[in-house]
Amino acid sequence: MNNLKSEEVTVRSIGYIETPFDEKFAVPRQSSLISHGHFEIHFHPPYDAEEAFKGIDDFSHLWISFLFDRINEDDSFRPTVRPPRLGGNEYKGVFATRSPFRPNRLGLSVVKLLSVNRNHGKVSLIVAGADMVNGTPIIDVKPYIEFVDSIPSAVSGFAREAPVMHQVSFSEEALKQIAETGIPDFRELIEEVLAQDPRPAYKSRHSDERLYGVGLCGYDVKWQASESGFTVRYLEKA
Amino acid sequence: MNNLKSEEVTVRSIGYIETPFDEKFAVPRQSSLISHGHFEIHFHPPYDAEEAFKGIDDFSHLWISFLFDRINEDDSFRPTVRPPRLGGNEYKGVFATRSPFRPNRLGLSVVKLLSVNRNHGKVSLIVAGADMVNGTPIIDVKPYIEFVDSIPSAVSGFAREAPVMHQVSFSEEALKQIAETGIPDFRELIEEVLAQDPRPAYKSRHSDERLYGVGLCGYDVKWQASESGFTVRYLEKA
Numbered sequence: 001m002n003n004l005k006s007e008e009v010t011v012r013s014i015g016y017i018e019t020p021f022d023e024k025f026a027v028p029r030q031s032s033l034i035s036h037g038h039f040e041i042h043f044h045p046p047y048d049a050e051e052a053f054k055g056i057d058d059f060s061h062l063w064i065s066f067l068f069d070r071i072n073e074d075d076s077f078r079p080t081v082r083p084p085r086l087g088g089n090e091y092k093g094v095f096a097t098r099s100p101f102r103p104n105r106l107g108l109s110v111v112k113l114l115s116v117n118r119n120h121g122k123v124s125l126i127v128a129g130a131d132m133v134n135g136t137p138i139i140d141v142k143p144y145i146e147f148v149d150s151i152p153s154a155v156s157g158f159a160r161e162a163p164v165m166h167q168v169s170f171s172e173e174a175l176k177q178i179a180e181t182g183i184p185d186f187r188e189l190i191e192e193v194l195a196q197d198p199r200p201a202y203k204s205r206h207s208d209e210r211l212y213g214v215g216l217c218g219y220d221v222k223w224q225a226s227e228s229g230f231t232v233r234y235l236e237k238a
Numbered sequence: 239m240n241n242l243k244s245e246e247v248t249v250r251s252i253g254y255i256e257t258p259f260d261e262k263f264a265v266p267r268q269s270s271l272i273s274h275g276h277f278e279i280h281f282h283p284p285y286d287a288e289e290a291f292k293g294i295d296d297f298s299h300l301w302i303s304f305l306f307d308r309i310n311e312d313d314s315f316r317p318t319v320r321p322p323r324l325g326g327n328e329y330k331g332v333f334a335t336r337s338p339f340r341p342n343r344l345g346l347s348v349v350k351l352l353s354v355n356r357n358h359g360k361v362s363l364i365v366a367g368a369d370m371v372n373g374t375p376i377i378d379v380k381p382y383i384e385f386v387d388s389i390p391s392a393v394s395g396f397a398r399e400a401p402v403m404h405q406v407s408f409s410e411e412a413l414k415q416i417a418e419t420g421i422p423d424f425r426e427l428i429e430e431v432l433a434q435d436p437r438p439a440y441k442s443r444h445s446d447e448r449l450y451g452v453g454l455c456g457y458d459v460k461w462q463a464s465e466s467g468f469t470v471r472y473l474e475k476a
Contacts, residue, residue, distance in 0.1 A: 007375065009305055011249045011342045033386075047341060052317035055334035058395030065303070065344055067247055079290035095379045096293035103285060104249045106303055106378045108346070110387060137245065140344045141333045146392040147400045148271075149348060154384040157296030162385045 013067065013137035015043035020189055021133050022215030022238060024070055025198055028131045029084060029163070034192050036185040037217075039111070041125040041138055048122045056125075057116055061144035064130065066107040067137045068100035077103055085158055088200065096157065107132070110144055165195040167229030174221075174232040181235070183217050190221055194230045251305065251375035253281035258427055259371050260453030260476060262308055263436055266369045267322060267401070272430050274423040275455075277349070279363040279376055286360045294363075295354055299382035302368065304345040305375045306338035315341055323396055326438065334395065345370070348382055403433040405467030412459075412470040419473070421455050428459055432468045 020037040081099040111127040220236040258275040319337040349365040
């Protein structure tokens with residue numbers, strides 16, 4: 001039914017996204033759970049041409065197709081993964097999850113379109129809610145079409161409900177350091193990222209004494225978990 | 239920010255979809271507007287392994303990433319397209335549309351999961367509502383996650399509302415021929431396809447005398463447009 005030609009195709013990135021997440025560990029596990037932080041999609045020429053975005057301002061949300069480029073390309077296909085949602089100790093089929101460890105390493109996220117930057121005929125997009133590492137290659141941008149894409153009645157298996165959010169507090173030192181960075185809404189961003197518990201899933205049910213670090217906006221944010229939630233201790237310039 | 243390695247990647251099809259649409263002309267312009275007809279996603283080994291689908295039955299809807307393989311790969315990038323929605327005579331930026339004429343020829347559709355076929359450890363998926371030509375290469379399957387993907391408040395520009403549906407009627411001869419094919423729900427499928435007016439957009443405001451043909455389920459379905467709607471005249475074996 002398929003000719004051989006269509007079985008393989010070369011995909012080129014059309015741009016990349018700038019996010020506050022310097023490493024995989026910092027990235028929220030779904031899009032739309034993060035509302036703070038600066039996210040900008042930059043396009044390579046010729047995809048940055050202003051006319052290629054004519055009409056995009058009329059849409060509130062966009063689908064971003066991207067490549068999980070931090071996943072080893074040479075990894076052979078593994079049919080099952082252990083979703084963090086299930087505590088990391090239950091296997092699901094890769095096609096029943098959005099795990100990055102999948103054929104073709106294709107990622108898909110919905111983002112909110114905040115504004116369209118037009119500068120001398122070149123465009124970049126400011127968006128909210130992306131779950132991608134800083135520099136992730138973008139391969140397509142499409143409008144979200146409500147009457148097709150929004151299915152409030154959809155049944156979503158083990159991902160039925162939004163994840164539980166954890167309490168996040170800050171030491172005096174951390175608050176002082178955060179203020180000194182001058183990064184807008186940096187405290188709120190840290191709160192949103194930690195509230196989702198970025199620890200490996202098998203740890204997430206326990207409190208431990210360990211000092212964790214998470215790379216955000218060029219800083220290594222040091223924090224600890226306790227019974228009552230997470231506490232940010234201090235920041236280090238990465 | 240990006241290394242060169244990540245700018246290009248080879249994508250392999252993991253399978254293909256069997257649909258009633260023998261040609262581009264027959265394909266509905268959005269997914270989810272078609273509820274009849276047989277749609278089955280077949281997977282190439284090793285992606286057909288039963289364990290790769292463990293848990294998928296718990297989801298009602300899936301995202302299908304596919305390749306627009308009927309679009310000429312050598313077409314250079316064109317920043318604007320003329321959406322059929324706008325009568326085909328207004329230009330929009332390609333990133334503000336879901337036109338198949340786009341970088342990387344990546345398609346994305348949400349489908350309803352009807353059932354999971356398991357046969358000697360191999361899986362195929364029966365789905366409803368796909369807007370793909372028969373044999374379209376599939377490159378990924380992901381679950382639809384309601385709390386992330388469904389955004390009823392999303393604003394959708396020129397695609398704000400579902401398209402207007404047209405009235406479809408059948409000649410006696412067509413009804414007899416359709417019955418003789420033995421294809422389940424074939425009449426309903428033809429109705430759904432024609433109701434969306436598959437004619438080129440610039441024709442869709444006019445009635446004309448022309449006899450159109452549309453390739454469905456191995457038949458060339460012949461029909462005409464009039465003031466009051468569309469009439470199916472007869473079928474020819476394709």
